[in-house]
Amino acid sequence: MSHSLPAPAAAxxxxxxxxxxxxxxxxxxxxxxxxxxxxxxxxxxxxxxWTELGLVGVDVFFVLSGFIxxxxxxxREIGWRxxxxxxxxxxxxxxxxxxxxMLALLGVRLQEIGIGTLIASVTLLPLGKPALxxxxxxxxxxxxxxxxxxxxxxxxxxxxxxxxxxxxAVLAAAGTPAPIGLQPIDAEFIMGLxxxxxxxxxxxxxxxxxxxxxxxxxxxxxAGGDAAGIERGWPMGCAALFAAGxxxxxxxxxxxxxxxxxxxxxxxxxxxxxxxxxxxxxxxLAPLWADLGWPVGFPLITLTCLAAGIGYHLLVERPLxxxxxxxxxxxxx
Numbered sequence: 001m002s003h004s005l006p007a008p009a010a011a012x013x014x015x016x017x018x019x020x021x022x023x024x025x026x027x028x029x030x031x032x033x034x035x036x037x038x039x040x041x042x043x044x045x046x047x048x049x050w051t052e053l054g055l056v057g058v059d060v061f062f063v064l065s066g067f068i069x070x071x072x073x074x075x076r077e078i079g080w081r082x083x084x085x086x087x088x089x090x091x092x093x094x095x096x097x098x099x100x101x102m103l104a105l106l107g108v109r110l111q112e113i114g115i116g117t118l119i120a121s122v123t124l125l126p127l128g129k130p131a132l133x134x135x136x137x138x139x140x141x142x143x144x145x146x147x148x149x150x151x152x153x154x155x156x157x158x159x160x161x162x163x164x165x166x167x168x169a170v171l172a173a174a175g176t177p178a179p180i181g182l183q184p185i186d187a188e189f190i191m192g193l194x195x196x197x198x199x200x201x202x203x204x205x206x207x208x209x210x211x212x213x214x215x216x217x218x219x220x221x222x223a224g225g226d227a228a229g230i231e232r233g234w235p236m237g238c239a240a241l242f243a244a245g246x247x248x249x250x251x252x253x254x255x256x257x258x259x260x261x262x263x264x265x266x267x268x269x270x271x272x273x274x275x276x277x278x279x280x281x282x283x284x285l286a287p288l289w290a291d292l293g294w295p296v297g298f299p300l301i302t303l304t305c306l307a308a309g310i311g312y313h314l315l316v317e318r319p320l321x322x323x324x325x326x327x328x329x330x331x332x333x
Contacts, residue, residue: 015071015250015253016253016259016260016265017249017250017252017253017258017260018064018067018068018250018268019260019264019265019267019268019269019271020260020261020264020265020268021060021064021249021268022061022064022267022268022271023264023265023267023268023270023271024057024264025056025057025058025060025061025064025271026057026267026270026271026272026274026275026309027057027267027274027306028053028054028056028057029054029055029057029058029134029275029278030054030274030275030278030302030305030306030309031051031054031302032051032052032053032054032055032057033054033278033279033282033305034278034282034298034301034302034305035048035051035054035298036048036051037282037286037289037301038289038294038297038298038301039294041286041289041290042289042290042292042293042294042297042298043293043294045294045298055235056235056238056239056242058137058235059185059188059235059236059238059239059242060239060242061137061275062137062140062141062185062186062188062189062191062192062239063188063189063191063192063195063239063242063243063246064192065141065144065189065192066144066188066189066190066191066192066193066194066195066196067192067193067195067196067199067246068192069087069144069145069148069189069192069193070192070193070196070197071196073152074196074200079152079153080149080150080152080153082327083145083148083149083152084145084146084149085326085327086326086327087145087149088145089321089324089326090321091124091138091141091142091145092124093317093320093321093324094272094273094276094312094316094317094320094321095124095132095135095138095276097316098132098276098277098280098312099121099122099124099130099131099132099135100121100122102121102131102132103117103118103121103122103131103132105131106131113131114128115128116128116129117129117130117131120135120139121135124138124139124141124142125139125142126139126142126143126179126180126181132276132279133279134275134276134279135276139180140180140181140183140185140186140189143180143181143186144181144186144189147160147164147181161190161193164182164186164190165187165190167182168182168183168184168186168187169187171183172184184236185236187236188236188239188243191239191240191243192243192246194243195243195244195246195247198247199246199247199250199251267310269313270309270310270313270314270317272313272317273309273310273312273313273316273317274306274309274310274312274313275309276309276312277305277308277309277311277312278305278306278308278309279305280308281301281304281305281308282301282305285301285304288301289301
């Protein structure tokens with residue numbers, strides 16, 4: 001049984017600008033990690049604090065994830081099983097070679113791994129910390145996909161989203177430590193769904209306004225009058241602003257105001273692989289920082305990490321996805 005979202009008012013258009021934003025978000029995270037590695041291993045790096053902006057890349061990915069899920073399911077009779085299969089295929093196939101490889105490496109180095117790390121690394125369930133550092137975001141993705149699949153299966157996705165948003169708001173207001181799925185950052189998936197609803201029909205902005213309001217309220221609650229709180233909360237405020245602006249970006253693209261270069265579209269296609277793989281060369285090349293120094297090491301290692309991500313996309317991610325069908329019971333292309 002399937003309960004799809006309402007069909008778009010117009011035929012879906014290529015979302016090249018979304019691919020461009022995905023590319024920029026992945027590059028922002030890469031630069032953030034590389035700059036902090038340079039600052040740690042090669043001495044103080046000027047303007048390293050500005051790379052904190054790269055933290056917003058994760059929040060942008062979460063908003064885009066909500067938007068894209070609504071986009072690919074709207075108006076289509078997609079059962080929850082097919083939806084779950086398509087999303088798990090897309091997340092796990094590129095992740096497993098790196099995630100399980102890092103798990104094996106930790107097992108060799110530490111001689112033992114906690115059961116929580118083992119389960120989290122294999123399944124991405126929020127039962128521990130995955131061996132691959134960046135995979136913590138995928139745990140949030142998996143919870144979101146499970147919630148959305150449940151909404152499709154029951155037909156209660158509107159009610160479910162409202163209850164989910166309310167639970168996040170209540171826990172944030174109470175200052176109660178929340179599990180993955182009920183943390184303020186998880187509201188960014190709902191912001192993405194709301195951005196899709198606004199893009200589909202500009203009059204439907206209630207969810208978007210509610211999500212933005214939650215984000216800004218969360219920002220104030222997290223701030224608590226201290227710098228540490230503001231540092232934790234400002235990326236979510238940026239996510240709310242991005243969600244509000246995304247429908248306008250898409251309309252500008254449809255009107256021909258924005259044209260996305262092919263290079264950015266390609267990097268958008270490779271963005272997931274770049275996000276997953278860039279940390280591996282960053283760890284392996286750590287001993288070189290002392291000899292290179294940050295003026296040489298930062299651009300060199302940044303480009304090496306980018307090349308590793310692109311190589312992983314071309315040599316691992318794309319071939320794996322090509323071998324496994326998108327829907328259950330169909331042949332691979």
